[in-house]
Amino acid sequence: MIVSIMTPTPGFGNDLADVARVFFGNVQVQINLPGGDLAVTHTEQEESGVRRCRIALAGRYAASAERTAEVSEDPLLEKRYHKRLIKQTLFDALKAATGRTPPWGSLTGIRPTWLLYEAMDRGLSLEEAEKETREVFCVREDKAALLREIVTVQQGMAQSAETDADLYVGIPFCVSRCAYCSFLSGEVGKGKELPPYVEAVVKEIEATLALMEEKGLKPRAFYMGGGTPTALSAGQLEQVLSACRPFIRRAREVTVEAGRPDTIDRDKLSVIRDAGAGRISINPQTMHDETLVRIGRRHTRAQTEEAYALARAAGFAHINMDLIAGLPGENLDMFLETLAWSRALSPESLTVHTLSIKRSSLLHLWEAQLPDGGMVGDMVDAGRREAGMRGMRPYYLYRQKYMAGNLENVGYALPGHECLYNVDMMEETAHVFAVGAGAISKRVDVKKGRIERAPNVSDVSHYLARTDEMIRRKKELWREEWT
Ligand code: SF4
Structure with a gap:
C-alpha cells in the first residue's frame, strides 16, 4: 500500500x-x-x-x-x-x-519514559504524568502503568553526578550473522582485522582515559558490547580489558556482553572475571534449535546451558539473558516454552525484545514480514508476567522502528541487579566515552537538556586508518567552552 x-x-x-x-x-x-x-x-x-x-x-x-x-x-x-x-x-x-487501538497510541519515539520525566519536570506527580500519557497520547493502560513502574525503579537507582562518566568499548565482530542483526561490521575469520582492531581500540582507550582524567571525570559504568566481545580470543580480551583497568577498578558496575553462547569458554570467562566484570550477558534468544538454525545463530540450546554452567562455575553472580519475541517460525507456545526453560538457568536479569526488521539486517534483505502483532503482544505480556513471577522489576524500555506489533523491548531485573549503563543509555543522563568502530560518545547537561554526540566511523577499515581522528573528536567534544 x-x-x-x-x-x-x-x-x-x-x-x-x-x-x-x-x-x-x-x-x-x-x-x-x-x-x-x-x-x-x-x-x-x-x-x-x-x-x-x-x-x-x-x-x-x-x-x-x-x-x-x-x-x-x-x-x-x-x-x-x-x-x-x-x-x-x-x-x-x-x-x-x-x-x-495500537498499544502505544500515537507515540512513535524510542524513549516513552521521557514523556513522564518531562511531565514531572512541569510539576506533575508520577501518577498524573502516567494519566496524561494515557489520555493525551492514547497509550494503553497497561503500557502506561509499565512506564510508571520503570520510572519508579529508576528513581531508586544511583543517579549520575555531573562528573560521572561511562565507558563503552565496542567490538563489532561476531562468529556468524543472525538474520535480524544490524550491529555487525564483520564476521571473525573472514579477514585479518582483529589484531589491528584490538591495537587501535587499546590506543583509543588509553587516550580516552587520559582525557577523562584531565577533565576530572569519575568512572561510573563500564560496558563492553558489540557485536560479540567474546568473539575475541582470550588473549585479545585480556589486552582490551587490561587497558580499561584504571576505569574498571573505580567503576560502580562492569558488564561484558558475552552474547553468543558458542563464543564462551573457561579461559575467556576467567579473563573477564579477573578483569573485574560483575555482570555478563549470555543470550539464547530462544530455546528452540530449529529457530536458531533458521535465524543463522550457529549455536544450540545445549550450548547455552553449558555456557551458563561455566559462567556460574567461574563465579559470575549476575548473568543477563536476552530473549526475542516473534522470531521467524515461532508461535506463542514456543515462546512460553522458552520462558519456562530459561527459569532453570536463573538469570538475574532478563531482557525481552520484540523482533524488529532493521534495514541493514538479512531479514530485510530477504523481504521477511513481521509476525502478527497480536501474537507477539501476548508473548511480550507473558514475558512480563514471567519476570514478575521471578521477583524481577522492569527498569528500562525502548522502542524501535519496524517492530512487530509496534511493541517494545523491556529490561527486567531482580532488585539491585538493574544495569546502570542500560538506564544511562536510554535516559541519556550520563556522559559516555565510547571507543571502537561505530561507537558514539555523548556529553550531557541534564539541567539544560543539552546533549552533544561525537560518533566514531562505523567501517572497521576506516576506523583503523583514522583512530587518531576518533580521539580528536572526543577531545573536541570535551572542549573548554562547552556550556
Ligand atoms: S550474536 Fe549478536 S552481534 Fe552476533 S550476529 Fe547475532 S545479533 Fe549480531
Missing part, C-alpha cells in the same frame, strides 16, 4: 509517516505527492492563538478527525506541540478508519 500525505507542513512529513506505519507497518509513504492507495489530507487554521488541525482520509479508508491546541510563544515548545497536534489528529483519523 502507498500512503500519500498532502500537508502544509512537510517538515513534519517523517513524523506523519511514522504514525501511518503504526497502523500499516512498513508501507511506502509519500509526502505531497498524490496518487497513493490511501490519501491523507492535512489542513490547518490559526485564530486567536488557537490552531485547528484537520485530517481527512480517502481511498482505501475514509474518515476524518479534528483537534485544536493553543499556539505557544516559546519557539521550541511551539514546534513540539505543533508536531504533536498533527500526529495526534492523524492518529485519531486512522484509529477511526481502521478500528485499531
Whole structure:
C-alpha cells in the first residue's frame, strides 16, 4: 500500500509517516505527492492563538478527525506541540478508519519514559504524568502503568553526578550473522582485522582515559558490547580489558556482553572475571534449535546451558539473558516454552525484545514480514508476567522502528541487579566515552537538556586508518567552552 500525505507542513512529513506505519507497518509513504492507495489530507487554521488541525482520509479508508491546541510563544515548545497536534489528529483519523487501538497510541519515539520525566519536570506527580500519557497520547493502560513502574525503579537507582562518566568499548565482530542483526561490521575469520582492531581500540582507550582524567571525570559504568566481545580470543580480551583497568577498578558496575553462547569458554570467562566484570550477558534468544538454525545463530540450546554452567562455575553472580519475541517460525507456545526453560538457568536479569526488521539486517534483505502483532503482544505480556513471577522489576524500555506489533523491548531485573549503563543509555543522563568502530560518545547537561554526540566511523577499515581522528573528536567534544 502507498500512503500519500498532502500537508502544509512537510517538515513534519517523517513524523506523519511514522504514525501511518503504526497502523500499516512498513508501507511506502509519500509526502505531497498524490496518487497513493490511501490519501491523507492535512489542513490547518490559526485564530486567536488557537490552531485547528484537520485530517481527512480517502481511498482505501475514509474518515476524518479534528483537534485544536493553543499556539505557544516559546519557539521550541511551539514546534513540539505543533508536531504533536498533527500526529495526534492523524492518529485519531486512522484509529477511526481502521478500528485499531495500537498499544502505544500515537507515540512513535524510542524513549516513552521521557514523556513522564518531562511531565514531572512541569510539576506533575508520577501518577498524573502516567494519566496524561494515557489520555493525551492514547497509550494503553497497561503500557502506561509499565512506564510508571520503570520510572519508579529508576528513581531508586544511583543517579549520575555531573562528573560521572561511562565507558563503552565496542567490538563489532561476531562468529556468524543472525538474520535480524544490524550491529555487525564483520564476521571473525573472514579477514585479518582483529589484531589491528584490538591495537587501535587499546590506543583509543588509553587516550580516552587520559582525557577523562584531565577533565576530572569519575568512572561510573563500564560496558563492553558489540557485536560479540567474546568473539575475541582470550588473549585479545585480556589486552582490551587490561587497558580499561584504571576505569574498571573505580567503576560502580562492569558488564561484558558475552552474547553468543558458542563464543564462551573457561579461559575467556576467567579473563573477564579477573578483569573485574560483575555482570555478563549470555543470550539464547530462544530455546528452540530449529529457530536458531533458521535465524543463522550457529549455536544450540545445549550450548547455552553449558555456557551458563561455566559462567556460574567461574563465579559470575549476575548473568543477563536476552530473549526475542516473534522470531521467524515461532508461535506463542514456543515462546512460553522458552520462558519456562530459561527459569532453570536463573538469570538475574532478563531482557525481552520484540523482533524488529532493521534495514541493514538479512531479514530485510530477504523481504521477511513481521509476525502478527497480536501474537507477539501476548508473548511480550507473558514475558512480563514471567519476570514478575521471578521477583524481577522492569527498569528500562525502548522502542524501535519496524517492530512487530509496534511493541517494545523491556529490561527486567531482580532488585539491585538493574544495569546502570542500560538506564544511562536510554535516559541519556550520563556522559559516555565510547571507543571502537561505530561507537558514539555523548556529553550531557541534564539541567539544560543539552546533549552533544561525537560518533566514531562505523567501517572497521576506516576506523583503523583514522583512530587518531576518533580521539580528536572526543577531545573536541570535551572542549573548554562547552556550556
Ligand atoms: S550474536 Fe549478536 S552481534 Fe552476533 S550476529 Fe547475532 S545479533 Fe549480531
